[in-house]
Amino acid sequence: MSEATQPFPQLPVSRPYRSHKIRACDACRKRKVRCDVTSIGEDCQLCREQGKTCQYSVDEKPPRLRRLPLSDPSASERQRNNTPVLKRRHTLIDDPEKVEVPEPRAQNWEGSHVRTDDRANDAPNRSDKGRQSLHIVGPAISSDAHVLEQYMSPGWPEGRTNDNPYSVYFSDPSKPILYKKVPRGRVGLSINDNAGVNQREIFEQIFYPNATQIRQLYLAKIHPAFPVIDEKLLTEPATSQSKGAAALLCDVYASALVYWNQSPLSAGRPRPDQRYAWNLAVQALADDFLGPDLSTLQAQVVELNGRPVYSIIGNTVGNGRGVALSYSLGVNRNPSQWSIPQQEKNLRVRLWWGVLIHDRWGSFAHGTPSSISSKHHDVPIPALEMLLPHESVSLEYRRSSESFIALCQMTEILGQALPLVYDLEGNSQKDTSKVVRRIEVDLDKWEDSLPDYLSSTSNRVTVSGSSSLRLCYLSLKMLICRISLHAVSQQGSTEAIEAYRFRQVESRHAAQAIVDFITSLKTFHLAEFWLPYTTYYLTSTITLLLRFAVETTEDSVAETCVSSVKMFTSWLRHAREVDDWDLAEDCLNNCEGIIARMTKNGRRPQQKPVQEAAPPVNFFDTEPRNDWLDATLPVSYGPMDGSGQVRDLWDMFRFDEQFPV
Known part of the structure; x- marks a missing residue:
C-alpha cells in the first residue's frame, strides 16, 4: 500500500460511517447533525464550537445477554446471583469474575455551584437516598449541635463510615454555622440528573453554530450590570457543558435574546421566538428544582431578570421559590469567615443581593408584600472586587459593576418604605412622617454619593444599568411622595388642607420628573441593561398623572x-416601533385603552347641565362607585399574560382623602 493510501493516524481504521468519505465524530452522530471537517485530521465545526476534540469510538457493540433455557440447571442459580450471561462470538462466559458490571454513580453537592459526580464508597450511597445536599441548621439548635460536634470522637468504629449529619462552616461559639446533610430530592421521586440538558441542546441547535456568541452577548450586555452568576459557567467549555449548569444556560440563552438585534448575529437572521425560548427555560428550571442546589438559585435569579415578562404570576411564584431556596442554602448569611473558597464567598454575596433586589423591586412593581425581612440577613453589600472577574477589566465594565452596588444600596432604602405600603394595621400619621423624613434623608445622601457618570447630569457617558438605576430612584421618590400624601389626608383637620395640597403638587412633580427623564433618553440608553420591573413604574406614572387630571378642579x-x-405615550410608541424597546410595549398595552377614552382636559363629557351642589366633606363622594375611569382600568397587565388585571401600587393604600383639590 502506498503512503498516499495510508489511513490518517487520528481516524479509526474501520469502515467510514455509511458511505461518507470522512466518518462523523461521535458528538455529531449523537446529535444527528452534519460533521463539517475542513481537512482530514482537524476537529469538526461543532466540536470547535464546544471546545472539544473529535472522538471516534472503535469499540464493538455491547454484548447481548443470552437467556438460558429453563432446562439449564445453572440458569436459576445465575438469576439468583444476578450474574449476567454474555454472548460474544457464540461463546458463553461462565466465570462471573470476568464480567465487569459498571457501578452506579451518586451525585453529591458539597457547597459548590456545579454538581460533581463522585463514586460512592459504600453500597447504600449508590441509591437515590445517597444523593445528598446541605441544608442550613437553624440558630435555635446550631449551638447545641456545635457543642456536641466538639465532643465527638474523631475516629469511627471499624466497618462504619462517617455518618455525622452535620458539617461546620463557621465555628464561632456565639453564632456557629452548621449544615445538615439531607436528601437532595424527595425519597421515592426520581431526580432528573439531566435537568435542562435536552432544552440546552435545543437551544444550541437553534443558535448553531453561534451558541458561544450568545453566551458572550449575555456577558457583555447583562452580566456587568447584574453580576449574579459565575462567569466560568459561560466561558469554560468543560464547565458550560456540565449537567449541573444546563438549566442555568437555558435561562442565559433566553435572557440574551432581548439584545439579539444589537449583536452581529442579527445580520440576515431573524430573532428566534422569545416565547418558545422562555418556555424551554422555564421547563428546564422546573425540572432542576426537583433537586435544587446553588446552580438552581443562579438560574432562578437570571430568569427573574428576563424580558419581556410573559407571566406576572409565574415571576411572583419564582421569586418566592428563590427566596425559600436562599434560606435553605444559607445564602442569607454572611460567608466572609466561612471555611469555603473565596470564589464561592463572592458568589454567595452577589447571589443574595440579586435575590433581595428582585424581591423588593418586584414587590414594588407587582403589589405583593416582600418576602424578606431586613432582620433575617446579614450579608454585606458587595465590594467592587467581588464583582470583577479579574483586574484587567474595561472601564465600562467597572462602571457598570458600580451601578449594581448603587442599586444594592438603594434597595436597602426601598426596604424601609415597603412596610408603609403593606402594613395592614397601619401607622399613625406622626410615625409615618418620621419614617418618610428618614427615607428622604437617606435618598439625598445616596444621590450625593453617586459618581458623575451615574448621576442625572451625566448623559455624555453610557454606563449599562445607569438609566434603569435612575428610573428606580425617581420611582422610589414618587412612592415616598404618595405615602406622604396619604398620611396627610388621614388627619382630617382644616390645618392639613394646605399640607395636602403641597403633597399633591409634590407627587405630580415626581411623576412629571419620570416623564421628562424617559423622554430625554436616546437610542443607546434603551440598549442598556434594564430591570424588567421598570415597565410597571412607567405604568404607575401614567396612572397617577391621569388621576390628578380627574381629581383637580x-x-x-x-x-x-x-x-x-x-x-409620553407617543414617545413610548416610537421607542417600541423604532428601537424595539419591549418595556415600552408592555406599558402601552396597559395604558392605551385608558388614554384613548380620556377627554382633552380630563373631564367627563357632560350630556346635560348639572345643578350645582355644595361640595361634600369627602371628595370621592362626588364620583359614582363605578365611574368611567375605573371602568377602563381592568386591562390585561402584560403583553400576553392575561392572568391578572391592572393593580396599581397606589391602590394598595385604599385612599380616602378628605380634602378636595
Missing part, C-alpha cells in the same frame, strides 16, 4: 397632565 392642571401623558 383647575382645568389648566388637568390639561397639563393629560397632554403630558399623551406626549
Whole structure:
C-alpha cells in the first residue's frame, strides 16, 4: 500500500460511517447533525464550537445477554446471583469474575455551584437516598449541635463510615454555622440528573453554530450590570457543558435574546421566538428544582431578570421559590469567615443581593408584600472586587459593576418604605412622617454619593444599568411622595388642607420628573441593561398623572397632565416601533385603552347641565362607585399574560382623602 493510501493516524481504521468519505465524530452522530471537517485530521465545526476534540469510538457493540433455557440447571442459580450471561462470538462466559458490571454513580453537592459526580464508597450511597445536599441548621439548635460536634470522637468504629449529619462552616461559639446533610430530592421521586440538558441542546441547535456568541452577548450586555452568576459557567467549555449548569444556560440563552438585534448575529437572521425560548427555560428550571442546589438559585435569579415578562404570576411564584431556596442554602448569611473558597464567598454575596433586589423591586412593581425581612440577613453589600472577574477589566465594565452596588444600596432604602405600603394595621400619621423624613434623608445622601457618570447630569457617558438605576430612584421618590400624601389626608383637620395640597403638587412633580427623564433618553440608553420591573413604574406614572387630571378642579392642571401623558405615550410608541424597546410595549398595552377614552382636559363629557351642589366633606363622594375611569382600568397587565388585571401600587393604600383639590 502506498503512503498516499495510508489511513490518517487520528481516524479509526474501520469502515467510514455509511458511505461518507470522512466518518462523523461521535458528538455529531449523537446529535444527528452534519460533521463539517475542513481537512482530514482537524476537529469538526461543532466540536470547535464546544471546545472539544473529535472522538471516534472503535469499540464493538455491547454484548447481548443470552437467556438460558429453563432446562439449564445453572440458569436459576445465575438469576439468583444476578450474574449476567454474555454472548460474544457464540461463546458463553461462565466465570462471573470476568464480567465487569459498571457501578452506579451518586451525585453529591458539597457547597459548590456545579454538581460533581463522585463514586460512592459504600453500597447504600449508590441509591437515590445517597444523593445528598446541605441544608442550613437553624440558630435555635446550631449551638447545641456545635457543642456536641466538639465532643465527638474523631475516629469511627471499624466497618462504619462517617455518618455525622452535620458539617461546620463557621465555628464561632456565639453564632456557629452548621449544615445538615439531607436528601437532595424527595425519597421515592426520581431526580432528573439531566435537568435542562435536552432544552440546552435545543437551544444550541437553534443558535448553531453561534451558541458561544450568545453566551458572550449575555456577558457583555447583562452580566456587568447584574453580576449574579459565575462567569466560568459561560466561558469554560468543560464547565458550560456540565449537567449541573444546563438549566442555568437555558435561562442565559433566553435572557440574551432581548439584545439579539444589537449583536452581529442579527445580520440576515431573524430573532428566534422569545416565547418558545422562555418556555424551554422555564421547563428546564422546573425540572432542576426537583433537586435544587446553588446552580438552581443562579438560574432562578437570571430568569427573574428576563424580558419581556410573559407571566406576572409565574415571576411572583419564582421569586418566592428563590427566596425559600436562599434560606435553605444559607445564602442569607454572611460567608466572609466561612471555611469555603473565596470564589464561592463572592458568589454567595452577589447571589443574595440579586435575590433581595428582585424581591423588593418586584414587590414594588407587582403589589405583593416582600418576602424578606431586613432582620433575617446579614450579608454585606458587595465590594467592587467581588464583582470583577479579574483586574484587567474595561472601564465600562467597572462602571457598570458600580451601578449594581448603587442599586444594592438603594434597595436597602426601598426596604424601609415597603412596610408603609403593606402594613395592614397601619401607622399613625406622626410615625409615618418620621419614617418618610428618614427615607428622604437617606435618598439625598445616596444621590450625593453617586459618581458623575451615574448621576442625572451625566448623559455624555453610557454606563449599562445607569438609566434603569435612575428610573428606580425617581420611582422610589414618587412612592415616598404618595405615602406622604396619604398620611396627610388621614388627619382630617382644616390645618392639613394646605399640607395636602403641597403633597399633591409634590407627587405630580415626581411623576412629571419620570416623564421628562424617559423622554430625554436616546437610542443607546434603551440598549442598556434594564430591570424588567421598570415597565410597571412607567405604568404607575401614567396612572397617577391621569388621576390628578380627574381629581383637580383647575382645568389648566388637568390639561397639563393629560397632554403630558399623551406626549409620553407617543414617545413610548416610537421607542417600541423604532428601537424595539419591549418595556415600552408592555406599558402601552396597559395604558392605551385608558388614554384613548380620556377627554382633552380630563373631564367627563357632560350630556346635560348639572345643578350645582355644595361640595361634600369627602371628595370621592362626588364620583359614582363605578365611574368611567375605573371602568377602563381592568386591562390585561402584560403583553400576553392575561392572568391578572391592572393593580396599581397606589391602590394598595385604599385612599380616602378628605380634602378636595
